[in-house]
Amino acid sequence: MKIYKHIIFTSFLFFVFSISLNAQSISGIINDSEGLPLPGATIQNLNTLDGVSTDFDGKFNIDASLDDVLEISFIGFETFQLKISNLSDDFTIQLELGNELDEVVVSSFGFEKKTKALGYSVTQVEGDEMSRVKSTNPLQALRGKVAGVNISNNASGIKGSTRVVIRGSSSFNGSNQPLYIIDGISIQNEQLGTAGEWGGIDGGDGLSTINPDDIKSISVLKGGAAAALYGSRASNGVILITTKDGGLERQGLGVEISNQTIFTQINDNFNPQMSYGNGLLGVASTNSLDPFNSWGPKLSSGTKLYDNMNTLYDTGLAMTNSVAFTSNTEKGSTRVSFTNLEASDVIDTSELKRNSLNLTTVQNLSDKLTVKASIKYNETREKGNVVMGTSPASPNETIRNFTPEIDVRDYLGEFGNGTTDGINELLPSTSIYSTNPWFAKNNNPISVYRDRLLASTSIQYNINEYLYAKLQAGFDRNTNHFNNTTGQGGNLNFPGISFFPKGDLYQQTQTIKQHDADFFIGTNGINITNDFSFNGFIGTGTFAFESEAVGVLGRNTVIPGLLTIQNTENQAALYQYGKKQINSTYANAEFDYQDKIFLTVTARNDWFSTLSAVGKETPNNDLYGSASLSVILSDLVELPSFLSFAKLRGGFSQVAGGAGNPYSLSLTYGLIGQGHLGSPLGAINGGNIPNVTITPFQKDETEIGLDMKMFNNKLSLDIAYYENKTTGDIVNAATSRASGYTATTINLGEMTNQGVEILLRGTVIDKEDLSLDLSLNYANNQSNVVKTDENGNLLQIAVGSLFNSFIGAKEGEPFGVIYGTSFLRDDQGRVIHKLIDGVPIAQQENVSKVLGLGVAPTQIGFGGDLSYKNFSLYVFFEGKFGGSIISDTNSRMKQLGRHQITVPAGGREVGFTPDGVMDDGSAVPLVAGSDIQKYWNTAARFDIGEENVYTNDFIRISQLSLNYRFPQEVLQGTFIKSANVALVGNNLGFIFKDVPNIDPEAFNRANTNGQGVEGIGMPIGESLGLSINLKL
Amino acid sequence: MKKLNILLLILSFALVSCDYDKGFEEMNVDPTASTSLDVNQKFAYLFLKSASDEYEYTYTEVLCAAQLVQQLTHQTFPQSSIFSLREDLLTGSWDVAYVSTIKTVVDIIDQLEKDGNTGTEMGIARIMKAYIFHKIVDAYGDTPYFDAGKGYIDSNFRPAYDDAELIYMDMLKELEEGVAQITGSSTLGNSDIIFGGDTTKWKKFGNSLMLRLAMRIKNVDAAGSSAWVAKAISGGVMDSSADTAMMVHTNGPTELNKNAWGIHYVRYPRSRLGKTIYDWLQAKNDPRLNIIADPSNTYGGNPYGFNDEDLSAQGINVGDLPYTHVNPAISRADQPRMLLTYAQTAFVLAEHYAASGDHATAETHYNSAVTSAMNQWALWDSSFALSSADINAYLAVNSYDSANYNELIGDQFWVASFFDFFEAFANFRRTGFPALKPFGGNPAHPENLTNGTIPRRMIYNPAEANINKENFDAVISSQGPNTRTTKVWWDN
Structure with missing residues (x-):
């Protein structure tokens, strides 16, 4: 600290x-x-x-x-x-x-477009909003703010990645993540690793290194019509980020300084039973090496109880300091900013440090030539990335299991770090899988160093009054250096860990480069007649992606405690390389009739290197287009006087996507390991049957919308309805392993989404010293899996939890259902119990079924902004409805007698009657005393997924800020132009939630399609802090 | 405006006529992989993978087969001791073999066919194919065979399950033809990491496997069995310990090089010797007890039929789990793995001659087999070499007994197949020996799903019911439910 x-x-x-x-x-x-x-x-x-x-x-x-x-x-x-x-x-x-609203938003290729001319849905969020309550990942600030954009994050702490899905998932196996464009250049947002059911770390994502303070605005291009110009990579929508330049706000030099300090504590979601102690079957344990069974006798009233969660977890601290200099001259503007972030997690050995340097300049070199250039560099240093999931290297799992009267500090050991000798784990129980949380916290050798350089430039030359030419190019280059350990099935073998004491070390340097270049020629608005004008451009572009990874894996450390790769018994080298490219040509035409009717038409053709192979007969390219129309009703027809503005819009688009990874069209061979007895070993690479006929999938989308402003713009309403359909999705169809392979790729998947998005904003109070603005957004997306593969097989999209469960795609169901085993039920839906050893035990149905939907179909966001004189108060609530979660934490607590449900109202001595019926039709008898353990040991066991699936509705107090702006009178005569101090908070609790003991979004694999799986990650924190902003 | 139009036209033409995918075909060729491979490298991988796969060995051989034949226990995974169910353990061999060894051997045969190779290399490939498949058929019964491993070659994504009898007949035919194709030396060079290029040994291996398979079908096809036994013997089976087929392992550099038991031993420290084999060796005063059992703890074997809770209830400290470990001196990663031993071959020969009434020949083979099985441990560590005097003394007490040859040979085969748990399991099912009692003679465990009987097979991956539904449904209706009590074809 x-x-x-x-x-x-x-x-x-x-x-x-x-x-x-x-x-x-x-x-x-x-x-x-x-x-x-x-x-x-x-x-x-x-x-x-x-x-x-x-x-x-x-x-x-x-x-x-x-x-x-x-x-x-x-x-x-x-x-x-x-x-x-x-x-x-x-x-x-x-x-x-x-009369008219000349709001502009940043749309495709960075053009500012008049909002009223848009025939599709674009939502722009300003930078102030983004940096109001800063988070280590800038997209966190967008949570719940944009209707139709579903943002969730991992239960992996401050370094976690964020998942953004716009208008539902469109592809079974694609990332379903939008395309991110920063200042005209696409950036890589690859997921750099995720936790599996047996553990792993969240490797973060590309966006988590972007500094929120540098963001001027974010535009979310939701629909296909908005994104169509970006082609195949935009099949999941586009998020356009514009970073700050000097702006035209003020001539001369400006300085802006800000500091934000945020403290994070784990929330109080974890509510175990605190009345029964260590032991089994009601008998106190005599085994000191079994601290995890809370099936012992009732604790006497004087027993000291421990809040072990708050003992282990710390107060996280994230401090952001930034300084920005701007300079504006007649010829242009320049902005330089430097931001430093230092943060520690609620496991304080998990640290994050980031320095970002950002230089942006816009210069009008002549009347005709404008150049904009931007360079962003940042270095990120991460240490002690916390392991999630059921893994011996995770501190999160066992800490929840200690019985109420056990003080986890007893396991610190004489060295204070959970070891017996400074290096080797002090094992709390007989199981090598049950880690000492202090050991996992204090002996975590994982670190990640990231360096990122993002450079972009655009040069615009005005050829004549009507015509310009523009070149836009740039690259994003990431170097990630991982110091890690590896192990079986994702278990990370920290040296010293009882599971695998020697441990493994893994070091990898990965470089990911991507380049974009676009050249286009466009018009500056041509009046064809007095009523009719035209604007458009035609262009060509190329996108190239290259990644290279060099790694060394060292097995079995030799000298205890020395964590370097040379200190291992043997080492193996790893090398990976991949390159792909998309070339494109595109055109955009906009027609404007009297500034009242707007038509935009686009066309684009993409060529994919990943779909190119000698002798391939199916196309390696695809042509798609979009058309959208905006009609300003309020200018065309007489509307009631309270309606100050009304616009009807509609659009249709086609995009293609899913061109996927390089080198997947042909079968290849490679060497395995390092040979045996002097002979090289070779085999077929990979377990997928390559398919040379693969083509891109198609996604069609239709959208209509209505935009209204009422009562002198005091109330505005924006409604959108959309339908999209993906056909020919590239599906990894499972094949029988007896074929020698586990899957093949085919263009077979079909999926639809339809949804409604509503945004309502109102100015409720608008007085000189007092104002209140409210906003409410609502979105509902209904997805439907139409076709999975040729036999209509259930597809596994992602691994589930420890139970027989997974996230699947099943025909006729929404995408991403939690699929798993269930209770055996009679015709009336009652759970059938059977007497086993005299205890009624709920029976499992051998057939798996849909147990819930991992992605909530409905979300709402509600914000209030109250200003009184120099004070303003902002509160934002976020809610999600209709989803479910499958919870490992709750299962484990039930099995170990830690869950409150294992303590019936009158205590275990009195017992409870399980809901359901006996197999002979009689009533289920009372379960009491030691039978309660037998009941839950079975009911919560891994083979009945249903017991641990919860509906997952919630409303969260997601953001709060109380801001004080120093009055101008106070600042007059000082060098300070403006000063703000704010109390800010993030994730401050719940209005309500359904699932006990965990945060409803404590997902383990939130950065994959595997939504709705809670697999014992980090507890989600509540943050509160102070923010200071000065403009000089 | 006119100028503008012309410019736009030219530009549009330029854009449309560009060659947008120039160089893409070359770019999409993986610079880190090859589209072809020398068959020798495939062979070397096949040999090594057939001998040792950590997942397959840990899951199915050790945690299932070794508990079923009551040689090892693992209290964290007691399902094959109390006969409850844990699917992923039971499907391990099936899951691994098809996507590794079977896929590779099918690819090798395909390549050899395309090369027009009908000689020694093809012979070796066909013997290996039979070797790999016989383990799968013995464990699972009917299984994809004729169309297996052809997902790429024939785009067959969902192969049919073939009848075990047809597979057996085909494997025997493959062995006969494969052995016949072996003439002179092979071109495998140092890729022959099993026999080091000795093609005579390959022939003996093929014939010994033929003998094993022939004896396996004795109870269901007596005539066929005798005919194939005769063919195998006349073709020439292994006749000394030097003929044993085994894989030499090294301690790294990767996990692949290691003996799977060596890996398992480190990673799964709750493995113990089973009470049944411990008591058997002790009762017979068998010198192998000191080799197989950890001499540093003489608690005795871990009993069968109990899970941790049961043992706790008996007052056993399941943390320490006070039962004898397997000797660490035979649990190293650099120790060999037997594929098919001379001892196993000689025991089967002894059984064959005994059954035909030629007890003199049977006794000779029995004595050779026991001797070879005893000497075998010197391959693990030379310190385990037993003196002839010790072996003879043992044979004097455990001498051939024509009145009780089945049990005698069955028991000895079982001990001689320690670490080759699948083979011990197959031989037990066919001969009924050793006379293992369910749950090691302890009361039936309440969680058992087998009506108290010892399971007879592993189970297919239940995912097949979804992925390969038609064929899966067909095999269930012909062979019986996908349970552990359904018997494979020859097990009658």
Whole structure:
């Protein structure tokens, strides 16, 4: 926790720069039609092209000469032009509410488009929103904010990856993750490892290294029509991230400093029984090496009880300091920012450090030539990544199992780290699989070093009044260096661990590079007639991806405690390489009729290297298109007066996707191991039967929407309905192992999604000192698996939990069902019990069935923003409904007598009557005393999945911030332009939740299609902290 | 505007006429893999993988077969001691063989056929194919055979299950033809990591396997059995310990090189010697007790028919699990694995001659077999070499007995097949010896699913019921339910 020491330092280590302004400045105030000041309005001197914006009191200063023209604009208001006739005046300008809303959003290829012209759904979230409550992964801030975008995260702590699914999954085996574009360049967001049922670590994802402070806005292109121009890689939607440049906010130099310090504690989800102690069948244990069975006698009232969870888990701390310099000149703007993040997890040996440097500049080199360049570098250092799942290397599993009267500190050992001698595990029980949590916490040798360089540039040349040419190119280069251990079935063999004391070491350096280059020629708006205008572009692009990994695996460390690969009995080298490329050509045409009807048509053809092979007869390319229409009803027909704006939109699109991995079209051979007795060993690579006929899958989407603003824009409503259908999905159809292979790929899968998205925003109070804005979004997505493979077989999409369960795709069911074994039930649905050893035991049905849906189909987000004078309070609630979760934690607690359900209302002595019926039709007898253990040992055992499947509805208090903005009067005369202090919080509890003992989203494999599986990960934390922002 | 239109036209033409997939076919060729492979490297992999696969050996041979024949126990996985069910253990051999050894041997035969090879190498491949399949058929009964491993070659994703009898007949035919194809030396060179290029030994191996298979079908096809036994003997079976087929293992560099038992021994420290074999060796004063059992703990064998809870209830500290371990001196990763031994061959010959009334020849083979089985342990560690005097003294007490040859040979075969648990299990099922009692003679365990009887087979991967439904349903209706009590064809 040495990070503590840094807080005081860095928080106040604000170095000060002053800014110089030219003389001849004029000042003024911009008000709305009711005379209230408008902060953030833009004032541009059309002569010098300088621009400023108003401060919080609507005031501005700008340099101007006589006869210059100032243009004042603000979203939602008519633009106003003012000719300067007197330099000494203080101007007060009242803007009129606009009839049209000229909001713009960033859309495909970074073009700003008028919202009203869009025939499809794009949601833009501004950077302020993103950095309000910072998280180590920037997408966390989007949770619940965008209807139709389902974001979940792993139970893997601060380094975890985030899963984003837009409008449902469209492919059985694809990642179903959107395409991420940062400043025009696609970035890699590969999942770098996930935990299996027997353990593993979350390797993080590409996006987790992007710094939230550098984000200017995020646009989510939800539908196919929005994403179609990006082609096959955008079949799951696009998330466009624009990073901050200098902006036009203010001339000269600006400095922005911020600090955010967040403390995280585990939440109070874990509620075990605390009344029965260590032992079996009601008898106290005499075996000191069995601390995990809470089937002993009732604890006497004076017994000291321990909250072992809070003993083991620490207070996590994440501190972000950032400083940004901006410079604006007549020719352009530049922004440089540096951000440092230091964080420790609720397992404080798990650390994360990140330094990010970001340089963005936009320069108008001549009237015709504009260049934008951006370089982002960051280095991330991770240590002690916590192992999830049922693994001897996980601290999370056994800590939940200690009986109530056992103090887990008894297992610290004399060295204080869970070892007998400083190196070897002090085993708490006789089972080598049951790890001492202190050992797993303190002897974790895992570390990951990541270096990432993202560079992008765009050069635009205006050929003439109508035509421009633009080149956009860049790359994303990641180097990840893993120091890891490996082991059987994902069990990570930490040296010293009882499971495998010598341990293994694994070191790997992986470089992932991807390049994008696009060249296009477009028009700057051509008026064909007075009513009819055209805009468009035609382009060509290429995307290349290359990854290379070099690793060394060392088996069996020799000198105890020395964690280097040379210190192993033997080593094996590993090398992996892959390269793929997509070349494309595309065109976009937009027609505008009287600024009232807009039609956009796109076409794109992609060629895939991954689908190319000598002699391949099926195509290696695909052509697809989209069309979308936007009709401004409020401009075309007479609408009731309360409706200030109404727009109807609709679109249709086709995309292709799933071109997949390179080298998968032909059978190859490779050498295995390092030979035997001097002879090389060779075999067929992989267990998949290659299929040379594979083509991309097709995804068609239709979308309609209605966008309305009412009561002078105080209330707005946006509704969208969509249907999409994937055909010819590339399915990894399981083959009988007797074929020699486990799967083959075929273009057979079919899946549909349909859904509704509603966004309602309202300004409830709008007074001078007091305002209240509320927003509510709702989304429901219904997916349906139409076809899995030629025989309609159930497909396993992801491994499940320890029970006989997995996440599957079954025809006629939604995608991603939890599939597993169930209770045997009679016609009336009652669970059938059978007397075994005199105890009624619930019986298992041998046939597996659908037990629930791993992905919640319905989600809501509700936010409130209350401002009073300089204070503002923001609260956001997120809810998900209709999903289920299969929980290893609850199963384990039931088996070990730790679950509250194992203690009936009157105590175990009184007993309980299980729901159900006996096999002969009679009533189920009472289960009491030691029989309760026998009952739960069987009912919660691994072969009945149903017992541990819970409905998983919840509403979470997901974000909170209480912000104080220092008044201008206080700051006047200082170098500080604005100052904000905020109390911020993340994940602060639940309004309600269904599943006991765990967070409803404590998923183990959230970064895969394997949703809805809880496999004993890190407890999810509640965070609270302080945020300071200064602008100089 | 006109200029603009022309420019756009030119540009559009340029874009459309580009060669957008130039170089893609070359790019999509994996630079780290080859589309072909020298057959010798495939052979070497086949030999090693046939001898030792950690998963297969741990799951199915040790945790199932070794408990069923009451040689080892593992209290964490007591299902084959109390006859309850844990599917993944029982399916292990089936799951592994098809996607490794069977796939490889089918690929080798395909390559040899394409090369027009009808000689020694093809002969060796066919013998290996029979060797790999006989273990699968013996464990599971009817199983995909004729169409197996051809997912790529024939795009057969869901092969039919073939009748065990047809498979047996075909394996015998393959052995006969395969042995006949072996002439002179092979081109395997140092890839022949079983016999080091000695093709005579390959012939003996093929004939000895033929003898094993022929004897296996004795109870269901007496005439066929005799005919094939005669063929095997006249072809020439193994006749000394030097003919034994085995794999020499090394301690790394990878797990693949290691003896699977050596890996298991480190990783699964709750393995113990079974009470049945411990008591048998002790009662006979068998010098092999000191070889097989860990001399440092003389608790005795772990009893059968109990799980941890039962043992706890008896006052046993299941943490320490005070039963004798297998001797660590025979549990190293660099020790050999027997594929088919001379001792096993000689015992089967002894049985054959005894049954035909030629007890003199039977006795000769019996004595050779016991001697070879005793000497065999010197291959693990030279310190285990027994003196002729010791062996003769043992044989004097455990001498051939024409009145009780079945039990005598069956018991000795069982001990001689320690570590070759599948073979011990097959021979026990056919001969009924050793006369193992369910649960080691202890009361039937309440969780047993076999009506208290010793299971007779492993089970197919239940996933087949989904993935290969039609064929799976067909085999269930012809062979019987996919349970441990359904018997394989020759087990009657």
